[in-house]
Amino acid sequence: MSTLTALARARAARAGRAVPITAVRHVHVSDEPLVVIPLMQAGEAAAPLAVMAGTDRGAPTLLVVAQPRNRDQRFEFLTAFAELLVPYIDARRQHTETVEATRSREEWERCTDAPQLILPNPGGVEALRLLGRSARFRTVDGPYPVDARVPLLGRYLTWFADDRAPMPGSSVCLALTSVLAQHWATGQSALEDQHLPALLSWIDPPDGMSGAAAALLAEDPDVVPPAGPATDPAFDTGVLAPLVRAQEEARAADDMRAVAKAEEELRAALAAQLEPTWETVWRGIDVLRALPAAASDELRWQVDRGRFTDFMTGIEDGAPPQPKRPSAVAAARRLADLESAQQSYDRTQAIDDPLVLARYRVGGEAFAGRITFVDAERQEIKGKRAWPRPLVVMQTQDEVILRPGVKLASPARVNQTVRLRAVRPAEAGGFEVELELQSGMGRGKTPEAGSVPAVGEERCYATFLAEQRGTRPELPDADQTPWTHGGPPWPHVARAEDQAEEWR
Amino acid sequence: MSPSVPQATAAPGPAGTAARLDALRGPVPPRSHDARTIAALTVNPGCSRRAVLDAAGVDKRKLAERIGFPARYGQSPFAITRGLAFEKQVKADNCAALLELLRAEPLHFDVPEHEYVDLGVEPEADPAAPASLDRAARYERTRQAFARVAAGEPLLADHPLLRLDVGGRAAYVEPDVVALSARPAGASASAPARLYVAEVKSFAVIDGQADPAKVGAAATQAAVYVLALRRLFTELGVDPAIVADDVLLICPTDFANKPSAHLLDVRRQIAAVERQLARLPRIGALIAELDPAVDFDLAVDPPEAKGEPGREHRSAVELAKSLTMVEARYAPECVTNCEMAFHCRSEARAAGAADALGRSVRDSLGGIESLSEALEVADGTAGAGSGQHEAARLLRAAARAYDEALRVVPRAADGPEADG
Numbered sequence: 001m002s003t004l005t006a007l008a009r010a011r012a013a014r015a016g017r018a019v020p021i022t023a024v025r026h027v028h029v030s031d032e033p034l035v036v037i038p039l040m041q042a043g044e045a046a047a048p049l050a051v052m053a054g055t056d057r058g059a060p061t062l063l064v065v066a067q068p069r070n071r072d073q074r075f076e077f078l079t080a081f082a083e084l085l086v087p088y089i090d091a092r093r094q095h096t097e098t099v100e101a102t103r104s105r106e107e108w109e110r111c112t113d114a115p116q117l118i119l120p121n122p123g124g125v126e127a128l129r130l131l132g133r134s135a136r137f138r139t140v141d142g143p144y145p146v147d148a149r150v151p152l153l154g155r156y157l158t159w160f161a162d163d164r165a166p167m168p169g170s171s172v173c174l175a176l177t178s179v180l181a182q183h184w185a186t187g188q189s190a191l192e193d194q195h196l197p198a199l200l201s202w203i204d205p206p207d208g209m210s211g212a213a214a215a216l217l218a219e220d221p222d223v224v225p226p227a228g229p230a231t232d233p234a235f236d237t238g239v240l241a242p243l244v245r246a247q248e249e250a251r252a253a254d255d256m257r258a259v260a261k262a263e264e265e266l267r268a269a270l271a272a273q274l275e276p277t278w279e280t281v282w283r284g285i286d287v288l289r290a291l292p293a294a295a296s297d298e299l300r301w302q303v304d305r306g307r308f309t310d311f312m313t314g315i316e317d318g319a320p321p322q323p324k325r326p327s328a329v330a331a332a333r334r335l336a337d338l339e340s341a342q343q344s345y346d347r348t349q350a351i352d353d354p355l356v357l358a359r360y361r362v363g364g365e366a367f368a369g370r371i372t373f374v375d376a377e378r379q380e381i382k383g384k385r386a387w388p389r390p391l392v393v394m395q396t397q398d399e400v401i402l403r404p405g406v407k408l409a410s411p412a413r414v415n416q417t418v419r420l421r422a423v424r425p426a427e428a429g430g431f432e433v434e435l436e437l438q439s440g441m442g443r444g445k446t447p448e449a450g451s452v453p454a455v456g457e458e459r460c461y462a463t464f465l466a467e468q469r470g471t472r473p474e475l476p477d478a479d480q481t482p483w484t485h486g487g488p489p490w491p492h493v494a495r496a497e498d499q500a501e502e503w504r
Numbered sequence: 505m506s507p508s509v510p511q512a513t514a515a516p517g518p519a520g521t522a523a524r525l526d527a528l529r530g531p532v533p534p535r536s537h538d539a540r541t542i543a544a545l546t547v548n549p550g551c552s553r554r555a556v557l558d559a560a561g562v563d564k565r566k567l568a569e570r571i572g573f574p575a576r577y578g579q580s581p582f583a584i585t586r587g588l589a590f591e592k593q594v595k596a597d598n599c600a601a602l603l604e605l606l607r608a609e610p611l612h613f614d615v616p617e618h619e620y621v622d623l624g625v626e627p628e629a630d631p632a633a634p635a636s637l638d639r640a641a642r643y644e645r646t647r648q649a650f651a652r653v654a655a656g657e658p659l660l661a662d663h664p665l666l667r668l669d670v671g672g673r674a675a676y677v678e679p680d681v682v683a684l685s686a687r688p689a690g691a692s693a694s695a696p697a698r699l700y701v702a703e704v705k706s707f708a709v710i711d712g713q714a715d716p717a718k719v720g721a722a723a724t725q726a727a728v729y730v731l732a733l734r735r736l737f738t739e740l741g742v743d744p745a746i747v748a749d750d751v752l753l754i755c756p757t758d759f760a761n762k763p764s765a766h767l768l769d770v771r772r773q774i775a776a777v778e779r780q781l782a783r784l785p786r787i788g789a790l791i792a793e794l795d796p797a798v799d800f801d802l803a804v805d806p807p808e809a810k811g812e813p814g815r816e817h818r819s820a821v822e823l824a825k826s827l828t829m830v831e832a833r834y835a836p837e838c839v840t841n842c843e844m845a846f847h848c849r850s851e852a853r854a855a856g857a858a859d860a861l862g863r864s865v866r867d868s869l870g871g872i873e874s875l876s877e878a879l880e881v882a883d884g885t886a887g888a889g890s891g892q893h894e895a896a897r898l899l900r901a902a903a904r905a906y907d908e909a910l911r912v913v914p915r916a917a918d919g920p921e922a923d924g
Binding site: 007023044231237240292352359 | 707708756856860862904915916
């Protein structure tokens with residue numbers, strides 16, 4: 001944790017209320033997100049108990065599995081979940097825009113929207129991942145036939161929870177606690193921040209109450225039910241288990257009226273557990289929407305829209321379901337993707353947000369101050385040409401621990417590389433930094449207008465902004481993968497063992 | 505025990521320590537350890553409060569309830585049912601499925617035929633008589649069974665009861681199954697067979713992966729069994745290395761109930777548990793330093809008249825006061841391991857301790873323990889203490905950078921296609 005974030009937490013603890021650690025919102029919030037709150041049965045690998053989902057705050061859909069260990073009921077549940085999710089996804093594909101051809105890709109059509117799933121916490125995302133894994137290899141024939149929408153649902157859920165959710169900067173599948181904790185520091189620990197009602201209490205406490213007090217209250221499962229995917233063990237013991245038993249006994253006795261009554265009671269009990277969380281999630285979305293979007297938000301969402309388009313095209317073209325384990329090349333490529341996405345996300349956040357940049361200033365990777373002297377005429381003769389190399393002197397209160405020769409860039413002009421020439425303590429306190437501008441001044445002998453900072457201007461320079469962006473590793477094509485790395489891969493066939501995978 | 509025993513604290517020694525620990529607990533039987541609580545000793549070993557309570561055998565759950573901070577543990581009945589059903593399945597037909605798992609892919613163990621011994625039932629028990637659960641008898645049966653194992657007989661021991669010395673008191677632990685002798689794949693036929701502890705857990709291993717937290721907890725628990733088993737063999741005069749460093753974790757595979765076996769190296773966990781167990785008797789010094797007034801007597805005398813509440817030896821206020829006199833080392837992670845966590849949290853928060861926000865926050869604050877002190881140093885209203893100059897420099901830089909950044913207007917969006 002950075003010193004700045006730790007200090008923000010200390011301040012939040014003193015104030016009894018969360019303090020912002022970003023000035024803008026670094027995730028996209030769709031106009032019509034699909035809120036999904038899964039509840040899973042304790043002790044089982046992926047046995048859904050209930051899901052509350054929908055795009056309309058006033059009208060959530062509640063899906064309930066009366067006996068989660070019954071395979072047929074689980075399958076009915078997944079079909080119903082698909083009936084809810086598939087139309088939502090299809091509606092995002094109605095309109096497309098043409099993307100011009102680039103060196104690596106021909107002209108293509110990109111969806112103008114993408115789906116967005118918002119879950120209460122990372123546990124919810126993991127629950128979707130497991131549901132996706134349990135559903136995507138099912139088939140309409142074989143030993144355990146299912147509705148055609150079930151494997152499709154499995155592939156969608158896998159894309160959201162496994163492919164995109166871990167990707168830095170992607171907003172198609174968000175865990176609300178992680179997103180809120182990214183934007184606010186609370187006066188409790190990171191562990192306690194994983195509890196959505198408590199976290200939101202710190203950020204947006206009820207009137208007349210401190211965040212600290214509200215969070216303490218929200219932690220009591222008797223007052224506020226947990227946000228899933230696990231249910232409160234006391235609820236399982238006192239409410240759920242007797243209702244499930246009543247329902248099973250009624251079924252065994254073939255008393256359909258009693259079955260209907262028991263199921264209705266079960267539904268009501270689960271609805272009562274889910275409704276407070278439903279309201280909390282939407283309140284969290286309100287809080288996020290109130291923040292101004294980051295400058296890079298559109299661009300990042302555009303990447304999400306592009307990946308969404310590609311994924312849907314792949315499904316239409318008959319691509320196989322995501323493998324249980326990726327091949328060596330696919331895994332290496334995925335790691336490289338994650339790494340470069342993280343770099344780019346870190347970078348754009350620092351450029352867009354002075355509060356994020358401030359963390360780097362404390363860590364010594366950046367410094368900020370006022371320009372006190374500019375020699376815009378300075379040149380350097382290299383070969384037969386003279387190149388503009390303006391000299392800039394800056395006064396900063398930050399402690400500059402960087403050495404001469406290091407390359408820097410400023411969020412105000414990211415593509416301009418600057419070399420640090422010298423650092424000396426200033427008479428008035430702080431440091432005086434001598435910088436040489438090296439690029440981003442046009443092609444002429446003299447710098448283009450506006451490309452050189454002016455005396456009196458406030459600037460911040462950071463090392464990581466001048467770093468070369470990572471190049472992707474060269475990896476062989478799939479059919480060129482050596483056998484040492486599991487290749488070349490066989491063409492995918494729907495394997496009988498996948499379909500026969502037991503599925504209680 | 506007479507309340508005036510200042511002499512006992514002045515002259516410690518093992519007997520004095522034991523007497524003081526008994527006095528601390530009061531006239532109630534000591535709370536005995538099980539594998540879970542022994543495993544928990546390895547987490548946050550620096551906490552004196554827990555060390556003292558554990559050594560004295562104080563019922564921490566009850567203590568937390570009495571002072572108004574009940575622990576929120578509990579297991580869902582669904583999870584319990586599932587766990588029992590899975591264990592029953594693995595152990596069906598005298599653990600035939602378990603042996604088959606070891607011989608099959610991917611372990612390929614060389615497993616001889618085993619004689620199945622259920623140490624949970626009396627050999628000549630009268631079916632009409634209630635099942636004897638006398639722990640000493642069960643432990644003796646376990647001892648005899650393993651004496652035969654030491655002599656080279658392949659025995660599959662179900663429901664064994666092992667003993668570990670925890671802070672001078674015997675604690676009984678019950679491995680899920682078994683110790684069975686097998687040779688790992690590739691070992692030569694002349695290599696000695698080793699004994700394996702098998703731990704049956706009902707969390708799923710999906711595509712070869714399981715929840716790391718659950719695997720970690722299972723590994724530490726299994727390490728306790730390995731250790732207890734090794735102590736038993738040492739007592740029997742057999743080289744304890746006969747018990748393998750690896751344990752067998754038996755879990756359901758993917759989404760079905762089909763069990764699969766996984767080999768888990770628990771050397772690190774064994775070392776950690778051993779270290780903590782060795783440390784417990786040495787808390788004499790800690791005990792000797794305690795204020796004589798510290799007392800966690802949870803006993804309640806029966807009421808004098810019907811319908812009246814019983815007389816508590818110590819009130820909630822007295823108990824809480826005793827707690828404050830034994831230093832805790834609270835961390836947010838305590839909530840998952842220690843019954844006292846909510847009390848310690850409230851105490852840490854009230855004191856404005858940086859620990860309440862987590863170790864990483866405290867470290868990032870340069871090790872300054874008090875939040876108000878850190879904030880004062882950051883704002884420049886307080887000077888830095890000795891050895892805190894580096895922390896103070898960072899905190900002031902952070903405060904200045906944060907406050908300056910709040911005044912800067914963030915970069916505005918300049919069109920969707922701005923940057924390449």
